[in-house]
Amino acid sequence: xSTRAAEAVERLTRWHDDFxxxxxxxxxxxxxxxDAVGFHAxxxxxxxxxxxxxxxxGVDARGFLxxxxxxxxxxxxxxxxxxxxxxxxxxxxxxxxxxxxxxxLEIPADGIDLAGRRVLLLDxxxxxxGTLAAAAELFASAGAQVVAAAVVLELxxxxxxxxxxxxxxxxxxxx
Ligand code: PRP
Ligand code: MG
Numbered sequence: 153x154s155t156r157a158a159e160a161v162e163r164l165t166r167w168h169d170d171f172x173x174x175x176x177x178x179x180x181x182x183x184x185x186x187d188a189v190g191f192h193a194x195x196x197x198x199x200x201x202x203x204x205x206x207x208x209x210g211v212d213a214r215g216f217l218x219x220x221x222x223x224x225x226x227x228x229x230x231x232x233x234x235x236x237x238x239x240x241x242x243x244x245x246x247x248x249x250x251x252x253x254x255x256x257l258e259i260p261a262d263g264i265d266l267a268g269r270r271v272l273l274l275d276x277x278x279x280x281x282g283t284l285a286a287a288a289e290l291f292a293s294a295g296a297q298v299v300a301a302a303v304v305l306e307l308x309x310x311x312x313x314x315x316x317x318x319x320x321x322x323x324x325x326x327x
Contacts, residue, residue: 281312
């Protein structure tokens with residue numbers, strides 16, 4: 153199962169140099185998710201991570217596909233962690249720096265009882281790690297515990313893993 157997911161990622165990822173800015177090598181997983189076998193293998197793999205999580209979260213935008221897919225398989229709810237300005241107040245907000253530029257992530261500050269929840273945090277790619285770390289901090293600030301994080305593709309040379317908290321981080325493929 154994990155081999156099938158990794159094989160699809162290795163075979164179908166579109167790599168593009170100098171996008172969106174010079175010096176960045178962009179990993180586009182669109183063809184992986186468009187492939188029936190690839191998408192289901194990825195969802196099944198991530199769906200086996202952190203059986204003790206009772207809530208799944210996916211990061212805007214590419215992490216939404218994973219969050220929704222995994223939550224559907226596991227029978228949990230899903231939180232869409234949004235880029236700044238998309239949610240009405242009140243919100244919890246965390247700024248972070250990206251491989252290219254900076255941004256902020258937000259979740260609602262009310263309406264979801266996050267205290268004591270056990271969150272599985274998902275995104276497509278781990279690059280510098282700022283995105284995933286900011287998302288995890290949001291849940292921690294709401295009184296939830298990120299019990300695990302998982303990504304499809306980890307760009308190891310950027311050492312994003314070093315920026316994460318004490319939750320285990322799973323990646324299907326490391327490059
Ligand atoms: C990409 C990718 C991850 C993040 C990883 O998202 O989908 O979320 O960058 O980078 P980091 O580890 O250096 O923080 P991006 O912000 O480009 O937006 P998108 O998902 O909306 O396309
Ligand atoms: Mg993203």
